[in-house]
Amino acid sequence: MRRLLPGPGPVDDAGLDDAALAEAYRVPAGRHLRVNFVAALDGATSVAGRSGGLGSDGDRRVFRVLRALADAVLVGHGTAAAEGYRPVLADSAVGRLRAGLGRVSTAPVVVVSRRASLAPADQLVTDAVSPTVLVTCAAADAGHRAALTDAGVQVLVCGDDDVDLGAAVDALAERGLSQLLCEGGPSLFSAALGAGVVDELDLSIAPLLAGGAPGMLGADALPVPVSGRLVQVLEEDGYLFTRYRLSAG
Ligand SMILES: NC(=O)c1ccc[n+]([C@@H]2O[C@H](COP(=O)([O-])OP(=O)(O)OC[C@H]3O[C@@H](n4cnc5c(N)ncnc54)[C@H](OP(=O)(O)O)[C@@H]3O)[C@@H](O)[C@H]2O)c1
Numbered sequence: 001m002r003r004l005l006p007g008p009g010p011v012d013d014a015g016l017d018d019a020a021l022a023e024a025y026r027v028p029a030g031r032h033l034r035v036n037f038v039a040a041l042d043g044a045t046s047v048a049g050r051s052g053g054l055g056s057d058g059d060r061r062v063f064r065v066l067r068a069l070a071d072a073v074l075v076g077h078g079t080a081a082a083e084g085y086r087p088v089l090a091d092s093a094v095g096r097l098r099a100g101l102g103r104v105s106t107a108p109v110v111v112v113s114r115r116a117s118l119a120p121a122d123q124l125v126t127d128a129v130s131p132t133v134l135v136t137c138a139a140a141d142a143g144h145r146a147a148l149t150d151a152g153v154q155v156l157v158c159g160d161d162d163v164d165l166g167a168a169v170d171a172l173a174e175r176g177l178s179q180l181l182c183e184g185g186p187s188l189f190s191a192a193l194g195a196g197v198v199d200e201l202d203l204s205i206a207p208l209l210a211g212g213a214p215g216m217l218g219a220d221a222l223p224v225p226v227s228g229r230l231v232q233v234l235e236e237d238g239y240l241f242t243r244y245r246l247s248a249g
Helices: 019-025 057-069 079-080 092-101 142-150 165-174 186-194
Strands: 002-005 031-040 072-076 109-112 133-136 153-156 181-184 200-206 225-238 240-248
Touching: 019 057, 019 092, 019 181, 019 186, 019 225, 031 057, 057 092, 057 181, 057 200, 057 225, 057 240, 072 079, 072 186, 079 109, 079 186, 109 165, 133 142, 153 165, 181 186, 186 240
Parallel strands: 031 181, 031 200, 072 109, 072 181, 109 133, 133 153
Antiparallel strands: 002 225, 200 240, 225 240
């Protein structure tokens, strides 16, 4: 992997190793929410309902490094279900990368679901070492919320009829989860942009056209367009790995 912007710097045969990649994606201390997506040239974000068909070795490295740098992984229930999400465990590539960076080797996954759709028997619940967090709202079934709490899930009720993502980010920061990596999906990304809580988009652009799949955002237009400032571009095998700082309006 090589750096195109800022730079380009000197490129040696080995390219950016994991430590250099972590440095390239590091953010300053303090609260920060970044969103990571991989998209095809036509904007498609999945092939046959999953993002894996768009990936590459480089994309998977960036995915792991972003997870390694985060206090928690934030994800909509739709994506957690479609992609078969598992907890971040110590004995995994991400866990080892986290340890190598001097971080706690596990990290919680935070599932956002208005309906509290997570099942107590889900592997995100049963296999987690850092307890999985569910962000939901008061309208979600109280009995189901209680069952999830009994199963070890940290249930955060943020909002009455809908999830208040601003309140959710505050509640997570109060629990020491200040630097969040949001892995989508489109519904959650749209809502997070609308709530003004997204600081950064890390968009991997795959050199292929896929069609037939929705893009990074839901069908509804955002209340206010959000502009991005390009701060970094890396490249490998025709994939572009971009970092945009976002600001509303
Ligand atoms: N290319 C990529 O990088 C990438 C990344 C992520 C996802 N994807 C793809 O996107 C697809 C999934 O799309 P999706 O729109 O269903 O994903 P999603 O945003 O992860 O899931 C939607 C569901 O999550 C919950 N949710 C999301 N935002 C919420 C909010 N603001 N408040 C309350 N609940 C919220 C709701 O769950 P409840 O119905 O339980 O209330 C909602 O039905 C999959 O095909 C996946 O592969 C691609």
